[in-house]
Amino acid sequence: MEKIPVLKIGNLLLISIQTDIYDSQGLQLQDDIANLLQRHSFRGVILDISSLSIVDSFMGKIINNIASISLVMGAETVVSGMQPAVAITLVELGLEMPNVKTTLSLEKAIQFFNEKFNRETDQDGSSQE
Amino acid sequence: MKSATVDLIKRDEQKILDEWLNVLKQSNIYNFQISDEPELYNEIKNFLTELSDVLTPNTFDVNSPEFIPLKKMVVEIAQKNTALGFSAKESALYIFSLKNILFNLLLEEYENDALVLVKEIKILSKIIDELGTIIFDTFVADREEIIKRQRQELLEASTPIINIWDGILGVPIIGTIDSVRAQQIMDTLLNAINDTGFDVAIIDISGVSTLDTVTAQHILKTAAAAKLMGATCIISGISPNIAQTIINLDIDLGQTITKGSMSEAIKTALEIIGRKTKKNILEYGKNTSAEDRKSIVNLNTD
Amino acid sequence: MEVLKSKTLKISEEKDLLNIRGLIREYAGEIGLPEIYKVKLLTATSEIARNVLKYAVSGRMTIRILSDIYKGIEVICEDNGKGIADVDSAMKKGFSTSGSLGLGLPGAKSLVHVFHIDSKLSVGTRVRLIVWRK
Ligand SMILES: Nc1ncnc2c1ncn2[C@@H]1O[C@H](COP(=O)(O)OP(=O)(O)O)[C@@H](O)[C@H]1O
Numbered sequence A: 001m002e003k004i005p006v007l008k009i010g011n012l013l014l015i016s017i018q019t020d021i022y023d024s025q026g027l028q029l030q031d032d033i034a035n036l037l038q039r040h041s042f043r044g045v046i047l048d049i050s051s052l053s054i055v056d057s058f059m060g061k062i063i064n065n066i067a068s069i070s071l072v073m074g075a076e077t078v079v080s081g082m083q084p085a086v087a088i089t090l091v092e093l094g095l096e097m098p099n100v101k102t103t104l105s106l107e108k109a110i111q112f113f114n115e116k117f118n119r120e121t122d123q124d125g126s127s128q129e
Numbered sequence B: 001m002k003s004a005t006v007d008l009i010k011r012d013e014q015k016i017l018d019e020w021l022n023v024l025k026q027s028n029i030y031n032f033q034i035s036d037e038p039e040l041y042n043e044i045k046n047f048l049t050e051l052s053d054v055l056t057p058n059t060f061d062v063n064s065p066e067f068i069p070l071k072k073m074v075v076e077i078a079q080k081n082t083a084l085g086f087s088a089k090e091s092a093l094y095i096f097s098l099k100n101i102l103f104n105l106l107l108e109e110y111e112n113d114a115l116v117l118v119k120e121i122k123i124l125s126k127i128i129d130e131l132g133t134i135i136f137d138t139f140v141a142d143r144e145e146i147i148k149r150q151r152q153e154l155l156e157a158s159t160p161i162i163n164i165w166d167g168i169l170g171v172p173i174i175g176t177i178d179s180v181r182a183q184q185i186m187d188t189l190l191n192a193i194n195d196t197g198f199d200v201a202i203i204d205i206s207g208v209s210t211l212d213t214v215t216a217q218h219i220l221k222t223a224a225a226a227k228l229m230g231a232t233c234i235i236s237g238i239s240p241n242i243a244q245t246i247i248n249l250d251i252d253l254g255q256t257i258t259k260g261s262m263s264e265a266i267k268t269a270l271e272i273i274g275r276k277t278k279k280n281i282l283e284y285g286k287n288t289s290a291e292d293r294k295s296i297v298n299l300n301t302d
Numbered sequence C: 001m002e003v004l005k006s007k008t009l010k011i012s013e014e015k016d017l018l019n020i021r022g023l024i025r026e027y028a029g030e031i032g033l034p035e036i037y038k039v040k041l042l043t044a045t046s047e048i049a050r051n052v053l054k055y056a057v058s059g060r061m062t063i064r065i066l067s068d069i070y071k072g073i074e075v076i077c078e079d080n081g082k083g084i085a086d087v088d089s090a091m092k093k094g095f096s097t098s099g100s101l102g103l104g105l106p107g108a109k110s111l112v113h114v115f116h117i118d119s120k121l122s123v124g125t126r127v128r129l130i131v132w133r134k
């Protein structure tokens, strides 16, 4: 089965899920991300799900797992572009995503990390002065 | 039906048509213009031809398949008339006026045979009456469709999404909301967020007279869904009365941001999108024309 | 009530979940089911089909287009697996015998207009869902 590609951009991992995926692909993705985070020091994971038309409790759990793993490894997870119907469905399902930061689009996710990293460098700079 | 009757209708076609056209022209239901005449004439001619074709000595049941084209024709006429704004009665007159003309014809023809006359009138009358009910049915169905559509339009219009500021949407909720409307508001707002990419949405409930648990739940679900999408919902206009209700009903607001007034909500919204309050901020809803609101609403409906 | 279309698909491997979703999308398109209801139905169906794979190994799913006062889509999912010991508990949020989220059955119920579940230990489980195009 085809792997979901994970792009490495600077200190970010970017995953764009394009279509309905198999459960095993989801589990594989979770492993891949865990491995990458362990081997390198990525600071953030962006999961763009703007093309994903359904997220059921299984997929929701995978997203939550990825977020929890990232957190332990010192990275933050951002889920971008969740469709309105998917969001309503998740709320009805009762699935919460406490460790996940969300943004309306992939651009905003990247912007979020840029601002976060800039803030951190600024703070580092001022504390050294 | 006797074949003589069918022959009679065919033989006197021209006469029937002339009389029928005349009756229709004179009845004030048609705001008749000379230019309409050829069209109307064609229509009734087609109808009469179809009718005389379908009538044979052994057909008199409108429910038999041979009648389908004729019935279709009646439905089309009825729909056209409804679209022109005719009442059901006016539309039905179209068919019923033919009845009189045909009866007069039969009266003359079977002058000396009362038994046949009664029989033939009975059959013809049954057929025309049934065609007349199709007119009524079509009319009612069309009206229902219109009412349904208008209700939908009303629902949409009653959830105007307002562009408060670049990055901030607002939706004032007015009156009582039932579950259907709450669902509608939820969908419209979330789609608006998706389409505009605006980060903050203010749901103003100062116009809501009473807040029940179901409605409160819908609003909170909207806020939760917006958060999953990456936007923030602020609920504003919580009157002391509604605050009391929230406490009494033990509604869990979770992480939802609530503000007493719209202006406080806008301040918070601006902080969220990282801008300082500016003097020229649009006054709430004031500069949003009905046109704008409509276009935003239309943009976001399936 | 009339059945306008009906098709039965097997559930025995992951791939079947995608086929089922495909058929529901097709039927949803045919009756013009609004996006939100379509996504809810797809999600509910995913949940119960996955349960078959997970707890009963295999089963089948019948998907039908219904025509009543409204049109709608009905999903009937049947398996001859081990059944559910306590349906009332299984319907509670958070209840799971496999350590997963326990949101599948209660979630599916809140996503559709009609939800029925029948289950008998060592006989099997039958779940029926309907979403109407109101
Ligand atoms: N088709 C089935 N056959 C047997 N047991 C089932 C079936 N579907 C659900 N169950 C039981 O019901 C429980 C709850 O199911 P669900 O709400 O989907 O949560 P989850 O799958 O996360 O455990 C499952 O843990 C399982 O014990």
Ligand SMILES: [Mg+2]
Pocket (backbone or CB within 6 Å): C047, C050, C051, C103, C104, C105
């Ligand atoms: Mg499950």
